[in-house]
Amino acid sequence: MFPQFKPAGDSVLVIIFGDRIDEGINKKVHAVANAIEKASPDWLIEVVPTYTSIYVYYDPLKLSYQEALDAIKPFLSAEPKEEKPRIVKIPTVYGGEFGPDIEFVAQHNGLTIDDVIEIHSKPLYRVYMLGFTPGFAYLGGMDERIATPRLEKPRLKVPAGSVGIAGKQTGIYPIKSPGGWRLIGRTPLRLFTPEKDPPTLLQPGDYVKFVPISEEEFWKIYKREWGEQK
């Protein structure tokens, strides 16, 4: 049944590897996406790996959909490497002005604030994909004991680095933006730096570990990361 192939318009070929969010499926997605990128055939514009699919952006002036199908077939056998994945530690101040919704998250789930911090900072979260905004990581593996619905009315301004919970998901806002997630903390790290290549701290396939820090440590790292920028 899988993989399946579909056009998404006249310039994109979609390869679908499964129909559920699953670490094994996602590993296969990234293995094949990396193999296509590494070969970088001249018709390739770019590759966007997601939870279960790869969007292959190609140049239809160089090859047809049918030819694109034939051209990607050899890459489908690529298998995930048994390398040790990169673990990115995300220092995070929980609660207070950095995480104004942590009390709500605790109350909603019948926990103390310390429970929330412990439960949230314990797992290794897998970066399934990046998308939505520059450097935003779709993380998998949050404990359902701290799942909390989104805000009814989104905030107009969420500071960069804010760590939030939305339903069964957790994530970090890379840039200042509006947002409806319940904010439980904030990291001083820069997740998106356009002057760097790659421009994002997190890469698909990485694992993330939130590490609780003090406010003092936050400002020390913040200064190093952001300089005088606010």
Add this chain to the structure above:
Amino acid sequence: MIELVNVPSLTTIQDLGRYGYQKFGIPVSGVMDEVSARLANYLVGNHDNAPLIEFVLKGPTIRFHSSAVFAVAGDVEVKLNGVPIEPWQSHWAKRGDVLEIGTLKSGVYGYIAFAGGILCDKILGSCSTYLRAKLGRALKQGDKLKLGYAILTGKEGKVLPEPLIPRYSNESEIRVILGPQLDHFTEKGIETFLSSTYEVTPNSDRMGYRLEGPEIEHSEKGADIITDAIPLGAIQVPANGKPIIMLADRQTTGGYAKIGVVARVDVPKVAQTRAGGKLRFKAINVEEAQELLRKRGFLFRNIKRLLDGEVRGYKIKALGKEFMVFVEKEK
């Protein structure tokens, strides 16, 4: 160098887009109407991807601090030192000249190209402005822009033949390739989508155009999908059944089912439709869409060669319609 004397909001520098970074969540951006933008660049002898100014509905006023050759693309009144000049032609400006661009009479996006292109600090390989993440910024009064080096002699006075000038309509048929999540819609829903007229709402911008019209019915799979990528022209249908066409500044990924993707040749038609304008959708297959793109690519090459003086162009009338033919020059 040019100076922006008067700048309506949302005037930005764009090129054909920032490719290769969608996997990091960074949108492609780039010009909203690649046809008008490419033609503007061809008129001043630039390559397709040269950075140029994009304006929305109303154009800026520009003072030249050195000689330059420029062309304006759009259905708009243009004045140089107060004297009306034609859009879709290249003109010579000398130091001290002032270019005033009025309000578009049709369409939404207009372009100003300069021979040599605008010099800009590329971010991740592109000069495209993406305001939401502060990749570049909107142009403002007093901004001075440097132009790239170009031999100006012979670049002025190029005229895009009348039949080749894009016409912007507020009622268009848009060709789409159905899918990739067609199974999230009922047959009735797909039928509604293909047989109804949808209106562009004012709630539309460089990110996407929200449409108003008959609700498109989802199948039992519903409106939500496991988040995946969003190509240019993708038509998402959220739970309210109202389609959204995703354009240049679209987010790279999203969780709403996509009923179809606009054929790339028709994306400029969508972008140039004003709020209140009407769109109808027609399904074509991927092979037809690619054939249309190849034909357009062939036409682009010929227009470029025509403006560069490598071929001659003739207007012919047949069956009551005007056509352009391109004839190779004798060697």
